[in-house]
Amino acid sequence: MNEEPVESPVPGKEPEGEDVGQSTETKGGEADNTSEAEAAPESLAPSDSTKESPRTDPAEEISGEIKEEPMSTGGEPPVDWFEPLEDDDDANSVSRDDAEEESLAGESEKSESLVGSEKAMKKIYHLHIPRRKRSHPDEGWIEWPILGEGWKRKEVVRRSGCSMGQKDVYYMSPQGERVRSRVELASVLEGVLDLSAFEYKTGTFYEGEAPPIRIRNRVKRKMRERSSSESSWMDRGEGADTPDSHHRLTPNPGPKNLHSNQTSFSSHGTLGTPNQGLCNEDPPVEEKIKLPLPSSSRPLPLPSINGEIGSEDSTLICARCGISFTGTWYDKQRKRPCCPTCWAASKTKEHPMIRFRKWIPCGQCVGCHNTVNCGQCANCKHGLQSPESRKRICRKRKCICPIRKGPGSGGFLQQKPYNDIPETFDDSMSFQSEVTDSQHLSLKSSDTENFSVNVDVEDEDDMSTDDDDDRELCLLCSLAALRAVAAGRKDLRDLSFIHCGWSSQSLKALPSAVHSLIVLAFSGIRSGSGDPVENVKPVSAGKDCGTCDFCIDKPKFGGSNKKRQKCRLRQCVRDRQ
DNA sequence: GCCAACGTTGGC
DNA sequence: GCCAACGTTGGC
Numbered sequence: 041m042n043e044e045p046v047e048s049p050v051p052g053k054e055p056e057g058e059d060v061g062q063s064t065e066t067k068g069g070e071a072d073n074t075s076e077a078e079a080a081p082e083s084l085a086p087s088d089s090t091k092e093s094p095r096t097d098p099a100e101e102i103s104g105e106i107k108e109e110p111m112s113t114g115g116e117p118p119v120d121w122f123e124p125l126e127d128d129d130d131a132n133s134v135s136r137d138d139a140e141e142e143s144l145a146g147e148s149e150k151s152e153s154l155v156g157s158e159k160a161m162k163k164i165y166h167l168h169i170p171r172r173k174r175s176h177p178d179e180g181w182i183e184w185p186i187l188g189e190g191w192k193r194k195e196v197v198r199r200s201g202c203s204m205g206q207k208d209v210y211y212m213s214p215q216g217e218r219v220r221s222r223v224e225l226a227s228v229l230e231g232v233l234d235l236s237a238f239e240y241k242t243g244t245f246y247e248g249e250a251p252p253i254r255i256r257n258r259v260k261r262k263m264r265e266r267s268s269s270e271s272s273w274m275d276r277g278e279g280a281d282t283p284d285s286h287h288r289l290t291p292n293p294g295p296k297n298l299h300s301n302q303t304s305f306s307s308h309g310t311l312g313t314p315n316q317g318l319c320n321e322d323p324p325v326e327e328k329i330k331l332p333l334p335s336s337s338r339p340l341p342l343p344s345i346n347g348e349i350g351s352e353d354s355t356l357i358c359a360r361c362g363i364s365f366t367g368t369w370y371d372k373q374r375k376r377p378c379c380p381t382c383w384a385a386s387k388t389k390e391h392p393m394i395r396f397r398k399w400i401p402c403g404q405c406v407g408c409h410n411t412v413n414c415g416q417c418a419n420c421k422h423g424l425q426s427p428e429s430r431k432r433i434c435r436k437r438k439c440i441c442p443i444r445k446g447p448g449s450g451g452f453l454q455q456k457p458y459n460d461i462p463e464t465f466d467d468s469m470s471f472q473s474e475v476t477d478s479q480h481l482s483l484k485s486s487d488t489e490n491f492s493v494n495v496d497v498e499d500e501d502d503m504s505t506d507d508d509d510d511r512e513l514c515l516l517c518s519l520a521a522l523r524a525v526a527a528g529r530k531d532l533r534d535l536s537f538i539h540c541g542w543s544s545q546s547l548k549a550l551p552s553a554v555h556s557l558i559v560l561a562f563s564g565i566r567s568g569s570g571d572p573v574e575n576v577k578p579v580s581a582g583k584d585c586g587t588c589d590f591c592i593d594k595p596k597f598g599g600s601n602k603k604r605q606k607c608r609l610r611q612c613v614r615d616r617q
Numbered sequence: 618g619c620c621a622a623c624g625t626t627g628g629c
Numbered sequence: 630g631c632c633a634a635c636g637t638t639g640g641c
Contacts, residue, residue, distance in 0.1 A: 174620085174621055174622070174639090174640050174641065175621070175622090196621075196622070198622070198623060198624095199622090200622090200623080201622080201623050201624070202623080202624065202625095203622095203623060203624065203625090204623090206623085206632085208621090208622075208623085210621090218620080218621090220621095220634085220635085221633065221634050221635070222633070222634080223633085223634065223635085224634090224635095240633080241632095241633090618641100619640105619641085620638105620639100620640095620641095621638100621639095621640085621641100622637100622638085622639090622640095623636100623637080623638075623639100624635100624636075624637070624638085625634100625635085625636070625637090626632100626633100626634090626635090626636095627632100627633095627634090627635105628631100628632095628633085628634100629630100629631085629632090629633100
């Protein structure tokens with residue numbers, strides 16, 4: 041029966057089931073239960089004050105010093121069940137649990153900060169701080185014949201938490217049904233006892249008009265996340281019944297008002313008890329952090345570093361390493377946040393910095409404001425030549441917004457990157473550490489977006505055949521250039537083996553940010569060397585290796601010219617795939 | 618898995 | 630703002 045011997049300091053003196061701290065709250069019942077309508081509230085105050093008792097110096101208790109405990113050791117008859125908790129003369133009764141509890145939430149002066157800190161610690165650091173001490177189920181029950189034979193009543197004062205000090209009153213039917221509200225009690229006593237004049241809290245019937253009975257129309261709120269992984273970012277679904285919801289006597293209040301679901305999120309300010317304000321000062325951690333919506337219901341955000349891309353980036357907690365970071369990085373499944381470091385470590389081939397995107401015109405830049413075709417650019421010329429097939433917009437009318445983030449940034453299209461990009465990119469990332477701070481900043485600011493080596497497509501038809509379109513440059517070449525720089529290369533001439541036919545001209549046509557990076561890097565490596573691309577000799581633009589199968593196929597190498605393909609070494613790697 | 622203890626919130 | 634009602638949690 042007694043499962044908590046440690047908490048029964050004076051065995052035999054009192055029913056062991058009632059000597060635990062929990063029982064303090066019930067003492068309002070006194071021996072004479074029927075006349076304690078006022079006694080109950082009054083008796084509860086001391087229960088809290090007990091925690092202010094001089095005896096309860098946590099430091100002293102923890103240090104092993106047993107205080108004098110004069111009150112109880114003096115042999116004064118204990119005031120019922122208060123004795124063990126308040127003035128325990130038994131050394132053993134100064135249990136570690138008590139000390140812990142008091143240290144956590146014992147002294148009322150400290151309770152606010154303690155409660156707050158406890159909550160914060162629990163929430164933020166997930167420390168395993170015992171939240172509560174469970175009393176024995178049989179403890180604290182007082183016969184309550186006013187409700188009928190066999191009925192019991194129990195008062196519980198919350199000893200910790202935000203609602204510390206709040207009193208809960210329970211009743212237990214002769215059949216052992218535990219009632220925790222007037223509604224439940226009414227349902228049990230329906231047809232047996234009229235509770236219209238029954239005051240649930242005090243357990244007494246009063247005379248006069250009965251206060252209105254509140255009927256709550258609650259909406260189930262799904263706040264808590266599931267324990268792990270994928271569901272952690274999802275709202276909890278229906279059916280999250282708790283065991284309590286099954287055992288509860290209270291009938292289900294029926295259909296919930298769905299409309300109130302929203303307001304429930306904004307009503308944290310309500311104060312159930314004076315202490316509840318403490319809880320509401322700091323929103324839960326989950327609410328401090330803007331939790332991302334499930335990827336399925338959320339536009340795929342732009343990747344970013346330090347939130348430079350997309351000013352609305354959230355502070356997220358990496359699901360892998362736990363660090364916080366800003367941005368909108370997600371793991372491969374895009375279900376959980378993933379910091380850039382873990383991203384790099386993931387070896388995924390779908391690096392967030394490498395994407396193919398489709399521009400959405402900003403509508404504000406000069407290019408977007410141009411309405412007249414220049415007639416001079418390749419696109420215009422192409423259109424003049426074959427108006428039917430003209431699909432490209434005049435280059436002067438293209439969006440030249442430096443940020444290149446259209447009004448619907450979510451409209452970028454993510455496409456599959458090239459296969460061997462990650463390693464290349466890793467090298468280029470290492471390059472960042474070699475540059476100066478200012479250079480580094482330039483990498484992380486607006487250039488970052490371009491540095492992400494996007495192949496930007498204004499529309500599908502605009503991609504591919506236009507040789508002098510800077511958007512046509514091979515992604516691998518761009519990356520290779522960066523990689524070479526990162527590796528400490530002094531020039532880029534050997535890049536031809538990656539992209540045959542590269543010349544200084546084509547290098548110059550690198551996406552401006554990439555080119556700038558190269559220049560920047562070289563200026564850091566070789567001060568005053570100027571534009572390194574300028575020094576790059578034209579590479580094997582016109583030379584065939586004469587050994588590959590395509591060259592051998594050529595007539596000049598004695599082939600039959602069946603394949604009619606350019607020397608493999610002169611082909612862009614991209615084209616070879 | 619139960620349920621005491623605590624959190625939350627909607628009615629007043 | 631209070632607090633009854635009930636949802637939720639975590640100790641057992």
